[in-house]
Amino acid sequence: xxQRAVDAIFQAMFLLTDLxxxxxxxxxxxxxxxxxxxxxxxxxxxxxxxxxxxxxxxxR
Amino acid sequence: xKCTADIEARDLEEMNINIDPIQAGGRLTADAMxxxxxxxxxxxxxDNCRKPFRLDYIEKPAINVFHDDLAAFVGMDxxxxxxxxxxxxxxxxxxxxxxxxxxxxxxxxxxxEFLAVENTGGVxxxxxKDEKNIIRAGAAAEKLEEAVRTFGRPPVLLFIDHVDYQYGxxxxxxxxxxVAHQYDVPVLLNGAYxxxxxxxxxxxxxxxxxxxxxxxxxxxxxxxxxxATTAERADEVFRTTTIKGDVTGRTxxxxxxxxxxxxxxxxxxxxMMASFPHVQERVNHWEEHLANGTLFVNALAAIEGTEIRSExxxxxxxxxxxxxxxFDRVAETHKKRGFFLSSALKKKGIVGVIPGATKVWKFNTYxxxxxxVEYLAAxxxxxxxxxxxSVSS
Numbered sequence: 001x002x003q004r005a006v007d008a009i010f011q012a013m014f015l016l017t018d019l020x021x022x023x024x025x026x027x028x029x030x031x032x033x034x035x036x037x038x039x040x041x042x043x044x045x046x047x048x049x050x051x052x053x054x055x056x057x058x059x060r
Numbered sequence: 061x062k063c064t065a066d067i068e069a070r071d072l073e074e075m076n077i078n079i080d081p082i083q084a085g086g087r088l089t090a091d092a093m094x095x096x097x098x099x100x101x102x103x104x105x106x107d108n109c110r111k112p113f114r115l116d117y118i119e120k121p122a123i124n125v126f127h128d129d130l131a132a133f134v135g136m137d138x139x140x141x142x143x144x145x146x147x148x149x150x151x152x153x154x155x156x157x158x159x160x161x162x163x164x165x166x167x168x169x170x171x172x173e174f175l176a177v178e179n180t181g182g183v184x185x186x187x188x189k190d191e192k193n194i195i196r197a198g199a200a201a202e203k204l205e206e207a208v209r210t211f212g213r214p215p216v217l218l219f220i221d222h223v224d225y226q227y228g229x230x231x232x233x234x235x236x237x238x239v240a241h242q243y244d245v246p247v248l249l250n251g252a253y254x255x256x257x258x259x260x261x262x263x264x265x266x267x268x269x270x271x272x273x274x275x276x277x278x279x280x281x282x283x284x285x286x287x288a289t290t291a292e293r294a295d296e297v298f299r300t301t302t303i304k305g306d307v308t309g310r311t312x313x314x315x316x317x318x319x320x321x322x323x324x325x326x327x328x329x330x331x332m333m334a335s336f337p338h339v340q341e342r343v344n345h346w347e348e349h350l351a352n353g354t355l356f357v358n359a360l361a362a363i364e365g366t367e368i369r370s371e372x373x374x375x376x377x378x379x380x381x382x383x384x385x386x387f388d389r390v391a392e393t394h395k396k397r398g399f400f401l402s403s404a405l406k407k408k409g410i411v412g413v414i415p416g417a418t419k420v421w422k423f424n425t426y427x428x429x430x431x432x433v434e435y436l437a438a439x440x441x442x443x444x445x446x447x448x449x450s451v452s453s
Contacts, residue, residue, distance in 0.1 A: 014094045021090040023074040025429060028409020 005057035012050040015043045072411060077432050080412030081378050082225070084426035085257045085277035088331065092279055095334035096327055104326045112314045115322040115329075116140060126333050133340060134251070134270040135261030136288035140298065140316070141274075141324040141332065145252045146172035148271035148287035150179060151318035152248050153217065155297045157182040162207045162215040164240070166195045166231070168224035170250060185215060187236075192371055193227045195220065197235030204243050214243035220267075222260065223253040227370040228378030228424070237266035246293065252276045253378060255286065256339045257426055258346040268293050278339050280332035284324055352433040353377035353425045359437035364450040365389060369420065377426040388418040390447040401443065408439045 022040055026032055032040060063069040072078060073087060088096075099105065108120040116127045131139035142148045149172055157163055159181030165173055167189040177184050187203045190196055200218075207215050218240045220233055237247045248269040254260050255272025256279065262270035274284025289297055298319070301312045315321045324332070354374055360366050365385030370376075387401050394400040402415040413421055425433055441451050 010098065013097050017090050017093045017097070020074065020093070024087070027074060027432070028076050029435070 002057075005054060008050045008053040008057065012047055012054070015047045015050065018043050076406075076409045076411040077428060077436055078412040079410065079423040079425060079428075079436065081228075081422040081424040082276060083412065084377065084424035084428075085253070085279070086273075086275040086282070087279060087427055088281065089279045089335045089338045091334040091338065092281070092331040095330040096281065099330035100327050102326050105329055106325065114314055114316075115325070121330070121333065123329065123333070126336065129336065129340075130286050131288050133336075134255055134272065134286070134288045135263045135265075136270055137291040138294040138298065139286055139288035140319055141329055142271075142285045142287045142319070143323060143328070144275065144283035145250065145271045145273040145285045146176065147283075147323075148269075148285055149173050149176035149219070149248065149250070151287055152246075152269050152271075152297055153177055153180050153182065154318050155299070156217045156246060158216075161217075162211045162213075164200070164203065164207065164215040164218040164245065166220060166224075168193070168195060168221060168226055168229075168231075169219055170221065170225055170252070173219045173221075173250065182216070183211075193224075193229050193369075194371065195224075195231040195236065197232045197239050200232075200236045201239045204239065204245070208243070214245050216245070218245050218247045219250060220247060221250040221252075222255075223376045223378065225253065225378070226422075227380045228253065228374075228376040228422075229371045230375045233267065234265050241266065252285075253376065257343060257349070257377075259343045262288060263290070269297070274328070274332045278332060279335035281328045284328040284332045349377055349426050350374065352428060352430055353379065356423075356425050356433050356437050356440075357381075359441055362452045363387075363441065363444040364452070378422060378424040380420065380422050382420050384419045386444065386449050387447075390449065391418040394447070400447070404443045404446075405439065408443075410436060410439055 019040060022036060023030060061069045105118060105121065105123060109118050115123060117124055127139055131137055153176040157177060157180035161182045162185055163177045163182040164187060165184050166187045174184055185203060185207050187195055187200045204214060220231060220236050222233055223230055233249060240247045246268040248271060249262060249265060249267040251260050251270055252273040253276060256277035260270065268290055270288045272278060272286040274280030275282035298316050301315045301317055304311050357368055357374055357379055360381055361368055363386050367382040369380040369382050391398040391400060396403055398416040398418045401418050402413055413423060444451055
């Protein structure tokens with residue numbers, strides 16, 4: 001149970017790190033190309049799942 | 061934005077293109093950032109440290125394998141991680157240099173090489189650079205002869221920078237190593253600007269030691285670096301302790317004297333390890349980074365009065381440029397004086413050039429994407445034109 005929450009925290013931070021690097025790769029204008037937008041969108045989707053897991057694990 | 065009550069979050073890389081000459085190769089990979097999140101505690105790598113209690117023997121995480129891989133990566137037999145290239149210099153100097161010993165450096169050596177010599181009481185002798193700011197084997201041979209005449213013996217060690225920090229020029233390393241070995245002088249290659257960004261093969265270059273910087277060129281946190289050597293020299297520089305306490309009789313097993321026991325504990329090492337697969341891969345793309353750098357160099361050279369002070373054509377992305385007759389001419393009458401350039405760049409999201417510098421300055425485009433370099437080049441040309449400097453096509 002607790003492991004699931006901790007894993008979700010790490011996973012969320014790792015996904016945010018990928019987004020952070022995307023910001024670096026596209027600085028200073030952050031005009032994302034199609035591939036980068038798809039990558040960002042996928043990371044955000046996964047991030048939402050990790051947040052859901054955290055809500056489930058930590059709110060009971 | 062703040063990350064604690066008193067510490068700002070550093071978003072320089074997220075918000076800007078950073079062309080600081082010493083920071084380019086040290087920017088972290090995503091994997092290094094993830095390792096930092098997970099391994100930030102002080103002794104985090106020590107959970108599975110077992111007898112004989114030495115960093116390079118730890119199997120989980122596979123720090124032992126990483127050491128072997130590091131040695132192979134720079135074409136040497138043995139490697140250790142060190143807290144920065146300077147500590148690699150210090151370890152080698154500490155092994156070979158005694159007080160009063162002559163030590164060969166160059167007219168472009170980094171100050172930390174001098175400090176490593178000073179720390180041992182050695183006497184620095186500089187191989188002069190030529191008019192193109194290159195260290196040549198001929199000059200090294202002359203200086204070695206001069207050292208023998210002055211001291212009655214050859215120097216005990218020779219430091220040569222693969223690429224120097226001032227011009228980013230490549231020097232005659234292989235030829236210099238050959239000359240030095242004729243006098244039985246061991247050679248240390250300072251690869252702070254090359255190991256981790258372009259292929260480096262220490263044995264092919266004929267050197268005895270290769271030192272690299274994690275935070276300059278291996279996408280690792282500071283302070284980190286590598287010291288690698290040949291099997292012949294490994295027993296000397298990585299010698300183990302023989303000291304014994306006179307009261308307790310204690311001895312300290314396999315601890316290495318020059319490494320002061322363990323070196324990179326925790327997050328620096330894990331960041332370095334996490335980036336390493338990317339670093340191994342990225343050196344194969346050096347030509348692309350060099351081409352990007354050349355694109356920017358050519359753009360600068362197109363601005364009236366601008367002179368490239370580094371060797372041309374460029375063989376490294378760290379470059380020294382003289383804008384005394386271009387941007388500094390604008391600074392003479394501009395209301396912001398010398399700060400007009402850094403201010404205009406900042407507005408375009410470009411940082412890394414010393415604020416107020418409009419005469420001679422350095423930059424490094426390593427690691428930037430093609431799109432970022434094109435943006436950078438266009439920004440400089442735009443600033444030049446806005447300030448009525450002519451730009452050739």
